Amino acid sequence: MSAIFLLISLFFCLLVGVPVAVSLGLASITTMLLFADQSLLSLAQRFFHTMQVYPLLAVPFFVLAGTFMTTGGVAKRMIDFANALVGRFQGGLAMAAVLACAFFAAVSGSSPATVVAVGSVMVAGMVSSGYTKSFAAGVICNAGTLGILIPPSIVMVVYGAVTESSIGHLFMAGVVPGILLTLALMATISVIARRQGMPRQPSVSWRVTLRAGREAIWGLLLIVIIMGGIYLGIFTPTEAAAVSAVYAFLIALFVYKDIGLSDVPKVLTDSAKISTMLMFIIANAYLFAFVLTTEQIPQATSEWLNSLGLPWWGFLLVLNILLLAAGNFMDPTSVVLILTPIVFPIAIEMGIDPIHLGVIMVLNMEIGLVSPPVGLNLFVTAGVADMTMEQVIRAALPWLMVLLSVLMIVTYVPSISLALPAWLGWGNG
Numbered sequence: 001m002s003a004i005f006l007l008i009s010l011f012f013c014l015l016v017g018v019p020v021a022v023s024l025g026l027a028s029i030t031t032m033l034l035f036a037d038q039s040l041l042s043l044a045q046r047f048f049h050t051m052q053v054y055p056l057l058a059v060p061f062f063v064l065a066g067t068f069m070t071t072g073g074v075a076k077r078m079i080d081f082a083n084a085l086v087g088r089f090q091g092g093l094a095m096a097a098v099l100a101c102a103f104f105a106a107v108s109g110s111s112p113a114t115v116v117a118v119g120s121v122m123v124a125g126m127v128s129s130g131y132t133k134s135f136a137a138g139v140i141c142n143a144g145t146l147g148i149l150i151p152p153s154i155v156m157v158v159y160g161a162v163t164e165s166s167i168g169h170l171f172m173a174g175v176v177p178g179i180l181l182t183l184a185l186m187a188t189i190s191v192i193a194r195r196q197g198m199p200r201q202p203s204v205s206w207r208v209t210l211r212a213g214r215e216a217i218w219g220l221l222l223i224v225i226i227m228g229g230i231y232l233g234i235f236t237p238t239e240a241a242a243v244s245a246v247y248a249f250l251i252a253l254f255v256y257k258d259i260g261l262s263d264v265p266k267v268l269t270d271s272a273k274i275s276t277m278l279m280f281i282i283a284n285a286y287l288f289a290f291v292l293t294t295e296q297i298p299q300a301t302s303e304w305l306n307s308l309g310l311p312w313w314g315f316l317l318v319l320n321i322l323l324l325a326a327g328n329f330m331d332p333t334s335v336v337l338i339l340t341p342i343v344f345p346i347a348i349e350m351g352i353d354p355i356h357l358g359v360i361m362v363l364n365m366e367i368g369l370v371s372p373p374v375g376l377n378l379f380v381t382a383g384v385a386d387m388t389m390e391q392v393i394r395a396a397l398p399w400l401m402v403l404l405s406v407l408m409i410v411t412y413v414p415s416i417s418l419a420l421p422a423w424l425g426w427g428n429g
Contacts (some may be wrong), residue, residue, distance in 0.1 A: 002035035002295045010288075020334045021277075024284035028291045036294060043290070047283050055161040056282060060275035061241035062152050065222070066108035067271040068248035073258040074219040075117035078103040081216040084209040086186070087201030091193025093129050094139050095186045096201075097122040101143035102182045103216070105150040106223035107248070111369050112380045115144035119384040130199045133385060135192075138395035141381040142403060143185055145366035148332060150178035152226055152244065155332045155365060157237070158282060159358045162289070162340045166355070167237035168230040172424060173355045173417040175227075177363065180416065181406045188402050218251050231424060278333060285337030292341050305346055312350045316411050319343055320364060327368020331376060335368065336361055359417040363407045370396045370403070 006027055013023035025047075032043055069075075082099035086092050100118045108114055119140040126136035148155045151171035160167035192198070225247060226240045235243060252259050259267070310318065322343075326335045340361070347357045369377040372393050382392045410416050 002031055005035065006031040006291060006295065014329065020330060021281040021284045024281075024288040024334075024338070028284070028287045031291055031295070036291070043287060047287050049286070053161050053286075055157060055167055055238055056279070058152075058157045058167070058238045058241035059154055059278055059282075060271070061238075061245045062109045062154055062157065063275045063278070064268070064271040065152075065241070065244040065248040066110050066113050067267050067274070068245070068252045068259075069104075069107045069219060069222070070113050070117050071252065071259055071263065071267050071270075073256055074107065074216075074252070075100070075104050076121060077212070077216040077256075078219060079118060079121055081209075081212040083201060084204050084212040088203040089190065089193075090200045091189045091198040092200050093122075093126050094131060094135070094189045094193070094198070097126065097136075097139055098143040098182060098185045098189065101140070102146050102150060102178065103220060105146040105148075105178070106152075107219055108147055109152040109154045111144050111147035111366070112376055114147035115140055115377055115380045116384060119144065119381060123385045129201070133387065134391065134395040137381050137385040137387055137392055138399050139185070139189065140384070141370055141377050141392060141396040142399040143182075144377050144381070145369050145403070146178055146181060148369075149174050149181065149359075149362055149366060151175065151223065152241070153362065154278070155336055155362055156358060157241075158333055159336050159340060159361060160237075162286075162337060163344050163354055163358070165358060169355050169421045170358050171227060171230065171237065172421045173359050174362065176416055176420055177359055177406070177410050180410070181366075181403070184402050184406050185399070188399075218255050222247060222251075281331075281333055282337060285334065288338060289341040306349075312352060313412065315346065315350055316352070316360070319347075319360070320407065320411060323361060323364035324367060324371070327365055328371045328375070330368075332362075332365035332368060335365060353414060353418060355421065356414045356417045360407075360411055363403075363410055367400060367403050367407065370400065 009030055010023055010027040013026055014020065018026070029040070029043060032040070079096065079100040082103060083093065083096040086095040086099060089095060097118060100122065101114050104114050104117050108117070123133070123136045123140055127133050147153075151174050153171070153174060156170040156174060157167055159165065160170050222244055226244055229235045229240050229243065230237055253261070253264070305315065323335065323339065326339060330338070344354070344357065348354065369375050372378065378389060378392050378396060381387070381396070382389050385392065387395075
């Protein structure tokens with residue numbers, strides 16, 4: 001009875017427009033008051049305990065690094081480099097937009113930030129070069145999802161903190177699927193470009209390409225510092241987040257000089273607003289997970305699924321459907337925080353690698369970002385491209401087939417996620 005009340009109260013709050021964080025907190029507190037023996041003091045302790053979860057310290061630092069990179073001209077330099085690399089091919093400017101999204105994803109960890117940074121330049125550029133605005137918006141909206149798959153990913157940090165999985169392993173596991181999705185989007189553009197006779201950019205010399213790469217290298221080095229530092233054992237993922245924030249500050253201020261000291265307070269304020277919002281959602285989600293565990297809901301769900309006799313591949317199919325449905329109505333962080341305590345114990349019991357499970361969840365959340373009615377990338381793209389929501393949805397939906405295809409491949413070929421951590425000597429996570 002308590003489980004039913006908890007879920008009904010949560011979804012009722014969401015349906016009437018209560019913010020996700022408040023919905024989680026209200027549902028948890030109400031359920032504990034009506035059905036549990038524990039006092040509100042235990043809930044308050046659990047709420048503030050979230051602020052002491054060490055891996056979650058990475059969230060505000062990665063947000064700050066991404067804000068510095070977004071505020072400066074890092075995206076423009078990455079776009080120029082991507083265009084120099086692939087612009088000469090038919091449909092090359094659209095391919096360059098995808099490649100630029102992949103580059104910027106590696107320094108921002110945020111899908112909306114990737115859409116804003118790359119889309120604000122590339123949508124207008126593609127339209128002026130002969131692409132339709134609908135095509136340009138669809139490309140940017142879907143390529144922007146790479147922001148939560150290619151490390152550093154804030155969603156992966158949250159998943160790692162909830163499941164106590166290695167965030168370093170998760171980062172490494174996201175690299176190959178991220179490259180696979182980038183190549184899949186670029187290949188799709190190539191096919192469409194040939195059929196529709198899309199334009200190509202003038203070829204540039206390798207000297208120009210190298211110059212563009214040299215301009216972009218300081219931004220791209222951020223991912224090398226993060227992943228290299230973690231892999232070599234120089235610092236933990238949480239420490240890597242702090243290093244990335246300091247590095248982004250130095251690059252934006254003293255190397256690229258895109259911002260001055262007078263702009264720093266605004267950057268700090270913007271990142272603080274985002275971090276506060278994320279941490280408030282996370283704290284309430286931890287509260288929700290605590291009530292779930294107290295009321296034995298994950299255990300009951302696990303027993304029910306086991307009684308169905310689903311094989312591991314059947315469970316993963318059901319999981320994908322569940323995550324895709326949830327992603328239509330909630331942001332990625334909320335979905336991961338709400339569903340992970342329920343599905344994680346079941347997945348482990350079925351022998352599914354926790355790192356592989358994390359990548360599957362992130363890929364599903366990518367699709368949720370471009371799925372109506374509340375896909376965040378849809379709203380951001382509508383603002384960047386100056387289009388209505390209906391127009392953006394029609395532009396983005398055909399590309400979902402590419403994302404779904406990559407999801408299915410990664411789901412049922414675990415080595416795509418696990419090969420790189422294993423090759424680096426980290427085992428299966």
